[in-house]
Structures are given as structure tokens and as C-alpha cells.
Amino acid sequence: xxxxxxxxxxTSLMKESKxxxxxEDGKYNKENxxxxxxxxxxxxxxxxxxxxxxxxxxxxxxxxxxVQDKVSYSQLSVLSLVSIPFSLKLLWAPIVDSVxxxxxxxxxxxxxxxxxxxxxxxxxxxxGRALFCSLSMVQYSxxxxxxxxxxxxxxxxxxxxxxxxxxxxxMATQDIAVDGxxxxxxxxxxxxxxxxxxxxxxxxxYCASQxxxxxxxNKNVCFYIFKKYVKYMHxxxxxxxxxxxxxxxMDMIYPTFQPFIxxxxxxxxxxxxxxxxxxxxxxxxxxxYDKEKNNKCIHKSRKDGGKNKGEGRGEDKxEGRGEDKxEGKGEDKxEGKGEDKxEDKDGGKNKGEDKxKDKxEGKxEGKxEGKxEDTDEDKHKDDFKNAKExxxxxxxxxxxxxxxxxxxxxxxNRLPFASVxxxxxxxxxxxxxxxxxxxxxxxxxxxxxxxxPAIIGRITQHIKPLHVYYxxxxxxxxxxxxxxxxxxxxxxxxxxxxxxxxxxxxxYYLYIFIAQVFNNLSVDLMTVSSMSFQNIISDPQIGGxxxxxxxxxxxxxxxxxxxxxxxxxxxxxxxxxxxxxxGRLENKxx
Numbered sequence: 001x002x003x004x005x006x007x008x009x010x011t012s013l014m015k016e017s018k019x020x021x022x023x024e025d026g027k028y029n030k031e032n033x034x035x036x037x038x039x040x041x042x043x044x045x046x047x048x049x050x051x052x053x054x055x056x057x058x059x060x061x062x063x064x065x066x067v068q069d070k071v072s073y074s075q076l077s078v079l080s081l082v083s084i085p086f087s088l089k090l091l092w093a094p095i096v097d098s099v100x101x102x103x104x105x106x107x108x109x110x111x112x113x114x115x116x117x118x119x120x121x122x123x124x125x126x127x128g129r130a131l132f133c134s135l136s137m138v139q140y141s142x143x144x145x146x147x148x149x150x151x152x153x154x155x156x157x158x159x160x161x162x163x164x165x166x167x168x169x170x171m172a173t174q175d176i177a178v179d180g181x182x183x184x185x186x187x188x189x190x191x192x193x194x195x196x197x198x199x200x201x202x203x204x205x206y207c208a209s210q211x212x213x214x215x216x217x218n219k220n221v222c223f224y225i226f227k228k229y230v231k232y233m234h235x236x237x238x239x240x241x242x243x244x245x246x247x248x249x250m251d252m253i254y255p256t257f258q259p260f261i262x263x264x265x266x267x268x269x270x271x272x273x274x275x276x277x278x279x280x281x282x283x284x285x286x287x288x289y290d291k292e293k294n295n296k297c298i299h300k301s302r303k304d305g306g307k308n309k310g311e312g313r314g315e316d317k318x319e320g321r322g323e324d325k326x327e328g329k330g331e332d333k334x335e336g337k338g339e340d341k342x343e344d345k346d347g348g349k350n351k352g353e354d355k356x357k358d359k360x361e362g363k364x365e366g367k368x369e370g371k372x373e374d375t376d377e378d379k380h381k382d383d384f385k386n387a388k389e390x391x392x393x394x395x396x397x398x399x400x401x402x403x404x405x406x407x408x409x410x411x412x413n414r415l416p417f418a419s420v421x422x423x424x425x426x427x428x429x430x431x432x433x434x435x436x437x438x439x440x441x442x443x444x445x446x447x448x449x450x451x452x453p454a455i456i457g458r459i460t461q462h463i464k465p466l467h468v469y470y471x472x473x474x475x476x477x478x479x480x481x482x483x484x485x486x487x488x489x490x491x492x493x494x495x496x497x498x499x500x501x502x503x504x505x506x507x508y509y510l511y512i513f514i515a516q517v518f519n520n521l522s523v524d525l526m527t528v529s530s531m532s533f534q535n536i537i538s539d540p541q542i543g544g545x546x547x548x549x550x551x552x553x554x555x556x557x558x559x560x561x562x563x564x565x566x567x568x569x570x571x572x573x574x575x576x577x578x579x580x581x582x583g584r585l586e587n588k589x590x
Contacts, residue, residue: 039190045284046185046197047204049178052274053171054205057083059270060164061206062213065435066148067155068426075157077566082164085172087555093548094390096176141267148263179551180544181286183535192465195531196457199524203449209270211442216260218436223257390542394549410530410553413473418560420480421519423568427487432494441513445520452521456528465533472525479519486515530554 060083064076144163149155182194215221227250234243246253261269397403425438460468493500493508531551538546 039186039193042185043190043193043197045281046178046182046194047201048277049174049281050198050201051205051208052277053175053178054202054207055209055270055274056164056167056171057202058206058209059213059267060168061210063148063160063164065214067157068429070149070155071157073426073569074566077562078157078161079164080562080565082161082168083555084559085165085169086175087552087559089172089176090394090545090548090552092173093176093545094387094394094542096173097180097542097544098386098390141264141271144267145263150262175551176544176548179547180540183538183540183543183547191535192461192532193457194535195460195528196453198531199453199528200450200457203453207442207446207449211439211446213261213263213266214435214439214442217262217266218439219257219259220436221439222259223254225260226257390545393542394545397546397549406550407553411557413526414557415560417476417480419564419567420484422561422565424483424486426568428490431487431490432497433490437509440509441516444513445516448517448520452524453528456524457532460529460532465529465536468529469526469533472522472529476519476522476526479515479522482515483519486512 060079063079068076144160146153147156147159147163179194179198182197183191186194230243230246230250234240234247237243398407429435429438456468489508489511493505531554534547534550538550
């Protein structure tokens with residue numbers, strides 16, 4: 001009895017450990033097979049690519065903070081035009097989707113350089129946008145430092161705008177390829193994560209480049225770090241006369257002390273970083289989209305393998321059927337005769353096959369000689385045909401009724417927020433708050449800019465993206481009301497600074513932080529959810545063009561801020577009026 005019960009328990013355990021078998025189609029039930037997530041490394045790789053897109057955006061955002069007290073708002077509005085390539089990239093997106101080197105890869109042909117020409121000033125026309133961007137940042141780093149007015153030079157906003165315009169053009173071209181690659185790189189279940197990678201990566205690149213420059217280019221912050229370092233080294237090596245003299249003469253060092261980095265060093269560092277990421281991309285296997293095989297993504301190297309697998313399955317089926325028939329007839333009857341006959345037949349077939357092969361080889365050699373001459377012309381014809389077809393698909397896409405609604409809504413959706421979000425910080429600087437006080441909040445924004453998109457990305461996998469977008473839109477209205485209250489509050493705080501306590505200013509800083517976090521939350525809700533919706537509805541066959549079109553509409557809707565920034569000069573005027581009251585006449589300034 002014990003043996004039987006022991007055997008029964010073992011068999012029950014064996015049955016529980018095996019997945020249930022579906023007898024109808026001969027496959028295991030998907031419910032009992034543990035899910036395999038192969039997209040982890042793809043997500044990390046996409047984060048890297050989107051991070052290097054955020055670097056030029058962060059670098060360009062530093063420029064207005066450096067020169068805002070030396071130029072007018074109308075001149076600053078010229079700098080805001082450098083992001084126009086992200087709005088116009090739709091014009092050349094079909095070319096990026098259609099023209100590429102098949103051996104190198106559809107997307108990698110535009111992300112990685114095939115050839116760098118002499119002196120590193122240009123690369124091959126069809127590739128190398130990211131590398132050329134890195135070389136531009138390294139090569140022109142000293143010139144940008146001069147144009148910014150560092151070390152006594154005059155500010156040249158037009159050259160700065162031209163440099164960053166070219167930089168944004170190159171990164172916008174890369175963005176087309178990366179957006180299209182993301183649709184085929186990630187599985188169907190995780191396509192929505194592409195929007196999270198986009199926002200998260202660009203936020204990391206933006207914050208890392210902007211905050212690192214603001215911190216390491218500030219003389220007071222750098223001197224504080226240097227002072228702490230000297231103090232620590234003096235305590236560690238108290239017998240060293242070098243650190244002792246430095247520590248005792250810190251006040252004398254301050255007038256001649258220079259920040260750790262300037263724009264020259266800063267651009268060289270980030271240009272090198274982009275170059276390293278670009279080289280790393282060289283070893284990434286690309287997945288191509290095959291519309292003939294149920295619209296699935298397959299590896300190039302597995303095309304032939306898939307065919308061979310199919311042939312193998314067919315052979316197994318035929319062999320199995322043949323064996324069953326032979327067993328039904330009987331194995332002992334005429335085994336020797338059957339074998340001899342089969343050998344004779346196989347020998348005859350093999351001879352016929354050899355003759356056919358020789359004929360085919362002769363024909364193929366003649367064909368190949370003629371094909372080699374026309375390969376270049378055929379490639380150009382195919383590229384032109386594919387680009388023309390992509391432009392036609394784009395034209396048809398624009399006039400779809402749902403797309404017309406999408407275009408109208410996303411062109412005007414940011415109009416109510418533009419004036420408040422673009423002008424609040426500049427107005428607060430005019431009212432008395434310093435750039436150092438603004439920079440004080442930046443270390444807290446770094447983790448938030450990373451955590452919030454990740455959380456929102458998880459939410460959009462369980463809730464419809466457009467529902468999340470609606471909630472973000474309502475919250476953004478509320479956050480703009482809170483932001484607009486910061487301007488009169490700042491004026492009051494700094495006009496009465498000598499009468500207010502330190503506790504009042506701590507409460508004021510906390511209010512600024514809460515207002516900025518609330519605004520960032522609403523912006524991230526709208527951005528991540530809208531991009532998640534775009535990834536879901538995009539067609540991988542023209543993925544780069546489709547995503548670029550949707551992103552272009554979004555970017556064009558964000559340029560309301562440029563108009564309102566230009567109008568700030570006309571609202572920042574001082575007017576003189578006469579106040580006539582009973583028994584009193586005086587001039588007042590408003």
C-alpha cells in the first residue's frame with residue numbers, strides 16, 4: 001500500500017509539473033507556459049539612443065540662462081527656433097524609411113556611419129548622423145564658447161542658432177530611424193514601452209547635460225566643492241605642506257578661481273559620449289519587418305533558417321506517413337526487394353538531379369554576369385520607387401477622417417499653456433530670484449524626471465492612453481494657475497526681503513518646488529500617453545514616417561511658446577500715469 005501511494009504521489013507531481021496539452025492543435029496551452037521577456041536589453045538600448053537625443057536639447061537650453069541678462073527677449077526667441085528640424089523632419093522621413101543599405105541594416109544605415117571622409121567634417125550621405133553630430137560638437141566646441149561670450153568675447157546669437165540648428169537637424173534625422181526601429185525592436189505586447197523609453201531617455205540626456213553644466217560652470221558652487229576637497233585632503237595628509245598652504249590661503253584663491261568646465265570642455269565630453277554610444281550601436285543586431293509572414297518581425301540571419309525548419313517539418317510528416325503505411329502492409333514482406341528498388345530509383349533520380357544542377361549553374365553564371373552591371377541602377381530605381389510609394393502613403397494618411405481630428409486637436413492643445421510655461425521663469429528672474437536659487441531645485445527634479453515617465457508608462461499599459469491624456473490635460477490647467485501665481489509672489493518676497501524671515505523664504509521655495517513638480521507631472525502624463533497611443537496605431541511597414549508624422553504634429557503644437565516669448569518684450573514695459581485723488585496729485589509708476 002505504501003509503495004502504491006508513493007507511486008501515485010510521484011505520478012501526480014509529474015502531471016502537475018508538466019503543462020497541459022491541447023489535443024486539438026497539438027500545442028501547449030499558452031496559459032501554462034511562463035512568459036519570456038526578451039525586450040529588457042532592447043529597452044536599455046533604446047534608452048541609450050534616446051538619451052543622446054536629449055543631450056543637444058539640454059545643451060541648447062543652457063544658452064538662454066547664460067545670456068538672458070545680456071540680450072532682449074526678441075533676440076532669445078531666435079534661439080527657440082533651433083528646434084524647428086524636429087517639426088520639419090516629416091519632409092525627409094520617407095527617404096529615411098526607403099533609402100538604406102540592405103547589408104548594413106535599414107535603421108543602422110542612418111544611425112551609424114559607413115564612412116568618415118577626410119578631416120572628420122563630413123560623412124557619407126546615407127549614414128552617420130549620430131557620429132557627425134558628435135564630431136560637430138567636438139570640432140566646434142571652442143567656437144561655441146566664443147559665441148557665448150566667454151572669456152571677454154562678444155555674444156553672437158546668430159552663429160549659436162545656426163550651430164544648434166544643424167545639431168538638431170542631425171538628431172532629428174536620427175530620431176526618425178530610432179522611432180521606426182523601436183516598432184520592430186520591441187514585441188507587440190511591449191510596443192507601448194517605446195514612448196516611455198523616448199521620454200525617459202530624453203529626460204535623462206536633458207537633465208544630465210543641463211544640470212551638469214549649470215553646476216560645474218558656477219564659480220561659487222565649484223569653489224565650495226574645491227574648498228571641501230582641500231579640507232578633506234588636509235585632514236587626510238596633515239603633514240603635507242602643499243595642502244596646508246592651500247587650506248590657509250583659500251580666501252586669496254577665490255578671486256582668480258575659475259569654474260571646473262566651460263562650454264568648450266562640456267561639448268567635447270558629450271560629443272565623445274555620443275561617439276561611444278554610436279560605436280556600441282554597431283554591434284546591435286537589427287530586426288527587419290516582413291509583411292509576407294503574418295506581419296511579424298524576423299532576424300535577417302534567420303530567414304533561411306525558417307525555410308529550412310519548414311522543409312524539415314514537411315519531411316518529417318512525409319516520413320511519418322510512409323512508415324505508418326508500411327507498417328499497415330507488413331514489415332516482413334519483400335524487405336529486400338523493396339530496398340533494391342528504392343536504391344535503383346534513388347540512383348536514377350540523383351543522376352537526373354545532377355544534370356539539372358549543371359544546367360542551372362550554367363544559366364545562373366550567365367545571368368549573374370548580366371546582373372552585376374545593372375545592380376547599381378536597379379538599386380537607385382528601387383530606392384526611388386520605395387520613397388515615392390512612401391510619400392503616397394503619407395499623403396493618403398493625412399486625409400483620413402480620424403487623422404484630421406488628430407491633427408486639429410494636437411496642433412492647438414498646448415495653446416492655453418504656452419504663455420505661462422514659457423514666461424514664468426523669465427519673469428521670476430526679473431522680479432529678483434537668482435539662477436542659483438533656480439538651480440537649487442534641479443537635483444530634486446532629476447529622479448522625478450526619471451521615475452514619473454516610468455510610472456506613467458506602466459499606467460498606460462492598463463488604462464487606455466487617451467484616458468490618461470485627458471486627466472493630464474485637466475491637471476495641466478490647474479498647474480498653470482498655480483504657476484502664474486508665482487510671479488506676484490516673487491515680486492512681493494524680494495521687494496520685502498529685509499522684513500521677511502528665513503522661514504518665509506523656505507515656505508516660498510517649497511511652494512515653487514510643488515508648483516514645478518505638479519506641472520511636470522501633468523506634462524509627462526500628456527506626453528507619455530500621447531506617444532504610447534502613437535506607437536500603438538503606427539504601421540511598422542512605414543514606421544519611421546508614420547511616427548515622424550505624428551510626432552511632427554505634436555512638435556508643431558509646441559511652437560506656440562516661441563510666439564509668446566517674442567511677445568514678452570511688449571508686455572514687459574513700464575508705463576507712467578497720473579493719479580488724481582482728492583487733495584493729492586502725484587505720478588506713479590506701474
